[in-house]
Amino acid sequence: MDPGQSLLSLIDQEVASLEALHKILLQEHQALLAADVPLIETLTANKNQALDKQSDITRQRQLFTEQHAKTNSPDALQTLIARCGQAAELTERLGSLTALTDQCRDLNRENGSLIQQRQRHTRGALQVLRQTGDTGDTYSGRGKAEAKNLPRTLGKA
Known part of the structure; x- marks a missing residue:
């Protein structure tokens, strides 16, 4: 196989791999x-496998480039x-590869x-339950702020 056809095949494999990753990122x-x-956990495992595959294919292309272009x-x-x-x-496919890489990066971000937003929300909820941190004054059923010197026991929440 001539170098151009081999390179085209490698880039096509990268594009297919990134398309699969993009689909997983959308599902995630x-x-x-x-x-x-439960679905997030499954998709995280799938994403990690797709990233490993993508990394392997990218390394193959990089090695091919190094072998043929020194x-x-x-x-x-x-x-x-x-x-x-x-x-x-090849230029067209490389452009598609670059655009798809950018889309995956942006969607992953x-x-x-x-x-991070869910983590902040969860931490905030835990702080309210534990009555710790800078959660501001919370009001009791009597309509006034409760003392902040309460024990940090979640069981009393």
Whole structure:
């Protein structure tokens, strides 16, 4: 197989891998919004497998680039692509790969933000239950602030 066809195959594998990862990230986003913990756990395992696969395929492409261009850098990859008969197709697919990589990164960051938001909410709820931290004054059934010097026992909440 000529280098251009091999590189095209590697990039196509990366795109397919990222598409699978993107699908998992979308499912994870919905599960986070729904607070579906069992599904989140399953999707986290699936995401980790997809990331491992993606990492392996990316390493293969990087090794291929290094073998054929004597170095692994974005410039070396562009030089290698320019020397191939499928330069236009390779450039297009590499652009798709880059765009999909950006989408996955952004969606993963958004999911991370949702997780942090849920953690803050949970910590806040625990602070209220434990009556610790800077939760502000909470009011009793009598309509006035309770003393903050109560024990930190969750069982009394």
